[in-house]
Amino acid sequence: MSSEPRHALFHMPEPLFAELAPGGGSVEALAFLERGERARRLLLLRTLLGRLHGLRTPLAPPAEAWRTLKEAALHAPEAVDRLLLAPSTGGWIAHMLRRVHGTASGPELWVEAGHLCSLAVTASLYAGTGTDLLVPLTDGALCLPGLGMARLPDAGPGVTVGRACVECGELTLTAPAEHPGPRPLTVRPHTAPARAPRTPSPAPAASAPDDSALDDSVPEESGRFWLPLRTLAAFADAGPGTVLLDDLDPYRGLDDPLPPARLDHAEAEAWQELFERAVALTGPPQGAVPGRLDPAAIRAVVPWGRTRAPATAPPTVQVSATSGDSYAAMLIARPSSPVALAETLVHEFQHSKLAALLHLFPLLDDDREERYYAPWRADPRHLTGLLHGAYAFTGVAGFWRDLTADPEHAGTAAYHFALRRLQCRLVVRTLLASGRLTASGHALVTGLARVLDGWLREPVDPPALARARTAAVLHRTEWRLRNVAPTPHGTHPDAPATGAPDDPRLRPDRAPWPDVRTYAFATPSPAPCGADEHLAAGDPAAALERYADELASDPAEPHALAGWIVARSLLDPGRATRRMLARPELVQPLPSPPTP
Incomplete structure (x- = not known):
C-alpha cells in the first residue's frame, strides 16, 4: 500500500x-x-x-x-x-x-x-x-x-x-x-x-478473573x-x-x-x-x-x-x-x-454499486435543482437522486420478479414487481429526456431501459397488475397535489416552469407526507371498508362515494382528493379524465356542503 x-x-x-x-x-x-x-x-x-x-x-x-x-x-x-x-x-x-x-x-x-x-x-x-x-x-x-x-x-x-x-x-x-x-x-x-x-450465554462465576470480561461468551x-x-x-x-x-x-x-x-x-x-x-x-x-x-x-x-x-x-x-x-x-x-x-439489502447494495460507478465515471451533468418526480419519494428530487432511485428500484424490481416463483410470496411479489418496473421505466424516461446524461450515463440508463422494457412485456397476475397500476397513479397524483402549484390564471400551461407535467412550479408550502398506499395495495382486504380498501379491491364506484364523503369536510385534502380523481378516472377513462390525471393540481376541490 x-x-x-x-x-x-x-x-x-x-x-x-x-x-x-x-x-x-x-x-x-x-x-x-x-x-x-x-x-x-x-x-x-x-x-x-x-x-x-x-x-x-x-x-x-x-x-x-x-x-x-x-x-x-x-x-x-x-x-x-x-x-x-x-x-x-x-x-x-x-x-x-x-x-x-x-x-x-x-x-x-x-x-x-x-x-x-x-x-x-x-x-x-x-x-x-x-x-x-x-x-x-x-x-x-x-x-x-x-x-x-x-x-x-x-x-x-x-x-x-x-x-x-x-x-x-x-x-x-x-x-x-x-x-x-x-x-x-x-x-x-x-x-x-x-x-x-445463537443460544443464551452462561453466566460467569462470581469469582471469575478480569480476563473473563474479554470473552464474548x-x-x-x-x-x-x-x-x-x-x-x-x-x-x-x-x-x-x-x-x-x-x-x-x-x-x-x-x-x-x-x-x-x-x-x-x-x-x-x-x-x-x-x-x-x-x-x-x-x-x-x-x-x-x-x-x-x-x-x-x-x-x-x-x-x-x-x-x-x-x-x-x-x-x-x-x-x-x-x-x-x-x-x-x-x-x-x-x-x-x-x-x-432482503428487499432492503438488495436496494441499499444497488446504491453502493452506483456510488462506486459515479466515482469512476461522470454519468450526468446535474444542476442539483430539486424539481423532478420520483415515484418512491414524497419530495421533488434532483437528477442524481433520480438516477440513484432508478438504479436501486430496478434492482428491487428484479428481486420481486425472482420471488414470483416462490409460492409463499408469489401474490405480493407480483404486485411489487409490476409496480416497481412501471415506476422505474417512468423515471428512466425522464432521465433520457433530460439532456444531461454523459455518454457513459446514457449507456447506463439505456441498459436500465432495455431490462425494464423486457420486464414490462412479461405477464403478471391481472389483479396484482391492476392494483400496481392504480397505486402508481395514486402516488403521482397525490405528489402533484402536495408539491405542484397550479398554473396562474392566464398563463399558458406549456410555458416554462409554470407547473407543466415535466417542469412543475413547486408550492412554497410543500411538506413531507406519508405514502400509506404503496404497501397497503399489495394485499387487498377481503372485507373492504375504507375508500382506499375499496379501490384496492377493484371497486372504484364504492371508493368514489367514500372519497366524496371524506372531501365533504375538507374539499382540498390531498390524500382523499387524489383517490377521488383516480377512482373517477377508472370509471370514466376519457380525454377529460386523462387531462385531470396529467395536471391534478388544476382540479377544483369539491364544494363543501352548506353549513346548517
Missing part, C-alpha cells in the same frame, strides 16, 4: 460495464468496483495527510501512523487492504476531509485525526507487526476498526490519551506514564472474533473491557461470517461520528436469525440480471434505532440508508420480516 499515486488510468472492460449498467454485476464486476474504491481512498488519504501535515497533536503524528500502516501492508497486504476498504474507513476519510475544508464540525481536530492511529494499531494486529503509538481514547475506549473496542478498566469520561503497544497480535493498552491511573488492558483482538449469538454487561464486533453468518452451518454487524465504530454512520450502541444478546440473536432467512431469498449474482445479491459482497450492516429486542419489530424497514463514502455498508432499522430485510 502506498500513498503515492500510480500513473495508470482505470479502464473498465466493456463486458463488466454491460453487467453493471442494467443493475446487475458478477463477482468480477464487483471486484473491479472495489479496485476503484481502493484507488480513490488512497488518493483521498494522500490529500488528507497533506492537510494534516504539521497538525499539533498529543498523539502519534499522522506521518508516524501512516508509516505503521505501510509496514503492516508489507507483511499482510490483503488484510490491510480489507481495512482500507472497510466502510467505516471511507466514512472517516470523508468526514475528515469535510473537517479540514470547514464543512463539518466536531471536537478538536487532533481527536478525530487520531483515528488514523487506531487504523494503524488495527493494521499491526492483522499483520502481526509491532508498534507503540499514542492513541485517542473516548471514555477510556479505543476503537479497533473491524475488530471491536477495548476499554481501560477504571477509565474516566471524556477524551484522553492512551498508549497502544502491539506485539505478535497482542494489544496492551495503558495510560501514558505521565497520567497514571487506569489499570492496563491486554487482549488479542484478532483471535477473539464474535458471531451473533460472557454476557454483555460483563464484557465491558473488550467488546468484539459480531459478524452475521449467511447460513446456519456456515463458518465465521464475513458481514460485520457494526454497532461500535464511531464512523459507521452517514456523516458525523456516532457513540457506540452495543446490541444486547437478544437483539443480536434476532439479527442473526433474520439475516439468514433474508439472504436465503436473494438469488446468486448472474451477470447483468438485477436484483441478485451475494451476501458476501456486503461489508457491514449497521443496526439502527434500538439496542434491545422489542416485543414485536415492525414488519417493514422503517429506516435504511447508504453512504457513497462507505461502499457495501448499509444502515438498517431491523424489521420482523425476512422479505423486507
Whole structure:
C-alpha cells in the first residue's frame, strides 16, 4: 500500500460495464468496483495527510501512523487492504476531509485525526507487526476498526490519551506514564472474533478473573473491557461470517461520528436469525440480471434505532440508508420480516454499486435543482437522486420478479414487481429526456431501459397488475397535489416552469407526507371498508362515494382528493379524465356542503 499515486488510468472492460449498467454485476464486476474504491481512498488519504501535515497533536503524528500502516501492508497486504476498504474507513476519510475544508464540525481536530492511529494499531494486529503509538481514547475506549473496542478498566469520561503497544497480535493498552491511573488492558483482538449469538450465554462465576470480561461468551454487561464486533453468518452451518454487524465504530454512520450502541444478546440473536432467512431469498449474482445479491459482497450492516429486542419489530424497514463514502455498508432499522430485510439489502447494495460507478465515471451533468418526480419519494428530487432511485428500484424490481416463483410470496411479489418496473421505466424516461446524461450515463440508463422494457412485456397476475397500476397513479397524483402549484390564471400551461407535467412550479408550502398506499395495495382486504380498501379491491364506484364523503369536510385534502380523481378516472377513462390525471393540481376541490 502506498500513498503515492500510480500513473495508470482505470479502464473498465466493456463486458463488466454491460453487467453493471442494467443493475446487475458478477463477482468480477464487483471486484473491479472495489479496485476503484481502493484507488480513490488512497488518493483521498494522500490529500488528507497533506492537510494534516504539521497538525499539533498529543498523539502519534499522522506521518508516524501512516508509516505503521505501510509496514503492516508489507507483511499482510490483503488484510490491510480489507481495512482500507472497510466502510467505516471511507466514512472517516470523508468526514475528515469535510473537517479540514470547514464543512463539518466536531471536537478538536487532533481527536478525530487520531483515528488514523487506531487504523494503524488495527493494521499491526492483522499483520502481526509491532508498534507503540499514542492513541485517542473516548471514555477510556479505543476503537479497533473491524475488530471491536477495548476499554481501560477504571477509565474516566471524556477524551484522553492512551498508549497502544502491539506485539505478535497482542494489544496492551495503558495510560501514558505521565497520567497514571487506569489499570492496563491486554487482549488479542484478532483471535477473539464474535458471531451473533445463537443460544443464551452462561453466566460467569462470581469469582471469575478480569480476563473473563474479554470473552464474548460472557454476557454483555460483563464484557465491558473488550467488546468484539459480531459478524452475521449467511447460513446456519456456515463458518465465521464475513458481514460485520457494526454497532461500535464511531464512523459507521452517514456523516458525523456516532457513540457506540452495543446490541444486547437478544437483539443480536434476532439479527442473526433474520439475516439468514433474508439472504436465503436473494438469488446468486448472474451477470447483468438485477436484483441478485451475494451476501458476501456486503461489508457491514449497521443496526439502527434500538439496542434491545422489542416485543414485536415492525414488519417493514422503517429506516435504511447508504453512504457513497462507505461502499457495501448499509444502515438498517431491523424489521420482523425476512422479505423486507432482503428487499432492503438488495436496494441499499444497488446504491453502493452506483456510488462506486459515479466515482469512476461522470454519468450526468446535474444542476442539483430539486424539481423532478420520483415515484418512491414524497419530495421533488434532483437528477442524481433520480438516477440513484432508478438504479436501486430496478434492482428491487428484479428481486420481486425472482420471488414470483416462490409460492409463499408469489401474490405480493407480483404486485411489487409490476409496480416497481412501471415506476422505474417512468423515471428512466425522464432521465433520457433530460439532456444531461454523459455518454457513459446514457449507456447506463439505456441498459436500465432495455431490462425494464423486457420486464414490462412479461405477464403478471391481472389483479396484482391492476392494483400496481392504480397505486402508481395514486402516488403521482397525490405528489402533484402536495408539491405542484397550479398554473396562474392566464398563463399558458406549456410555458416554462409554470407547473407543466415535466417542469412543475413547486408550492412554497410543500411538506413531507406519508405514502400509506404503496404497501397497503399489495394485499387487498377481503372485507373492504375504507375508500382506499375499496379501490384496492377493484371497486372504484364504492371508493368514489367514500372519497366524496371524506372531501365533504375538507374539499382540498390531498390524500382523499387524489383517490377521488383516480377512482373517477377508472370509471370514466376519457380525454377529460386523462387531462385531470396529467395536471391534478388544476382540479377544483369539491364544494363543501352548506353549513346548517
